[in-house]
Amino acid sequence: xKLKIAVVQPETLTGAEAPENTERAVAYIREAAREGARLIAxxxxxxxxxxxxxxxxxxxxxxxxxxxxxxxxxxxxLEYVRPGxxxxxACYNCLYLWGPDGGRIGTYRRTSPPGPWIYEGGRxxxxxxxxxxxxxxxxxxxGKVGILMCSEVYVPELSRxxxxxxxxxxxxxxxxxxxxxxxxxxxxxWARSIENxxxxxxxxxxxxxGAGHAIICxxxxxxxxxxxxxxxxxxxxxxxxxxxxxxxxHYEENWPWRAKPGIFKQWRRPGLYGGIGRSGV
Numbered sequence: 001x002k003l004k005i006a007v008v009q010p011e012t013l014t015g016a017e018a019p020e021n022t023e024r025a026v027a028y029i030r031e032a033a034r035e036g037a038r039l040i041a042x043x044x045x046x047x048x049x050x051x052x053x054x055x056x057x058x059x060x061x062x063x064x065x066x067x068x069x070x071x072x073x074x075x076x077x078l079e080y081v082r083p084g085x086x087x088x089x090a091c092y093n094c095l096y097l098w099g100p101d102g103g104r105i106g107t108y109r110r111t112s113p114p115g116p117w118i119y120e121g122g123r124x125x126x127x128x129x130x131x132x133x134x135x136x137x138x139x140x141x142x143g144k145v146g147i148l149m150c151s152e153v154y155v156p157e158l159s160r161x162x163x164x165x166x167x168x169x170x171x172x173x174x175x176x177x178x179x180x181x182x183x184x185x186x187x188x189x190w191a192r193s194i195e196n197x198x199x200x201x202x203x204x205x206x207x208x209x210g211a212g213h214a215i216i217c218x219x220x221x222x223x224x225x226x227x228x229x230x231x232x233x234x235x236x237x238x239x240x241x242x243x244x245x246x247x248x249x250h251y252e253e254n255w256p257w258r259a260k261p262g263i264f265k266q267w268r269r270p271g272l273y274g275g276i277g278r279s280g281v
Contacts (some may be wrong), residue, residue: 003142005169006037006233007203009226012046014124021047025075026065033069033229038142039071041074043205044150044175045093048077051126053087059096059104067102072140072173074098074147081130090130093119095147097138105220106138108147112155124176124207137165143238146170146198151177153188153202156195163196163264170196174204174213182213186225187211193217194259197244199236200249203218219244219259 008028013021025047032040058075066073067201075098078091082190087175092109099105109132112202135158137144138280146162146169153159153172177185196219203214206229215225216234219241222232247261260267 001142001238002235003038004036004202004233004235005199005216006032006035006040007171007201007214007216007230008040008042008046008231009203009206009214009229010031010046011171011229012043012044012205012207014207018048018050022056022058022061025058026061027037028231029062029065029071029073030069031137032233033071034098034233035233036069037231037233039072039074039140039145039169041171041173041201042076043173043203044095045076045078045125046173046205047075050076050078050124052078052089052091052128054078054080054091062096063098063102063104066098066100072097072099072105072145074173076173078127085217088128090115091127092130092132093149095149095171097145097147099140105140106136108136108149110149110150110152111135112158113190124205135161135165136160137167143168148172150174150202153185153192156192159192159196159198159200159257163198167198168238169199169236172200172202174202176205176207176210177213179211185213186215186222189215190217190222194219195263195265197241197259197261199238199241203232220257 031084031170081090095108097105097212114131115129119129137146146167201216206212211227214232217225244261
């Protein structure tokens with residue numbers, strides 16, 4: 001099965017203009033849909049809100065555009081840990097998945113690292129971060145999708161858990177990062193794809209004077225990447241992912257793969273892990 005994926009890399013509005021990000025997000029999603037994308041991911045906390053108090057919600061707008069365009073949409077916002085507290089109460093950092101019928105399929109709340117972290121009092125984010133404790137994967141018509149967030153790419157066991165739960169795609173929408181991390185971030189995102197035989201993808205918010213890093217990876221190649229604002233798409237071959245997972249590694253004169261196959265059937269020895277990650281793919 002071939003699937004076109006899009007990651008959106010917006011020029012993100014801040015301050016009093018932040019609610020306008022919702023309208024911009026809808027326009028980006030429509031653009032990606034016109035290009036044939038069926039799965040469209042926005043960055044971490046985009047279109048927001050990403051500061052407290054939480055004065056607007058993108059829920060209805062993103063639900064409506066997912067239904068109108070018949071696409072899957074991942075978008076980011078904050079939500080209060082205890083709804084109704086408001087003001088500067090603790091928040092989860094969330095990514096939501098909407099389906100082609102406009103219904104919300106599920107929510108991923110950032111799990112790593114434990115709070116507090118970098119978010120409170122920042123020049124972009126300003127909220128009291130609370131980590132969550134669940135790592136769901138979500139059923140779609142093209143297979144299971146995992147969602148992680150930003151620098152969780154540095155925690156390899158999270159992506160492995162997504163794969164062990166059956167995810168063939170894991171999205172890692174990002175917020176901001178420094179240019180000094182560009183090369184290592186790129187390497188890690190592809191590594192998560194290679195070692196888990198899955199599709200990985202990310203993009204980030206672009207603030208004035210900054211640059212982004214949108215990237216879509218398969219285990220065998222980096223399919224697309226861009227540092228510019230806009231929509232980045234790539235067509236992924238999910239049958240190839242399954243073939244790599246099902247095929248046992250062996251020697252041939254001309255190897256018909258560019259990533260190690262059979263990771264979950266041949267290379268894992270769960271008995272060495274002390275009970276960690278015993279489920280199969």
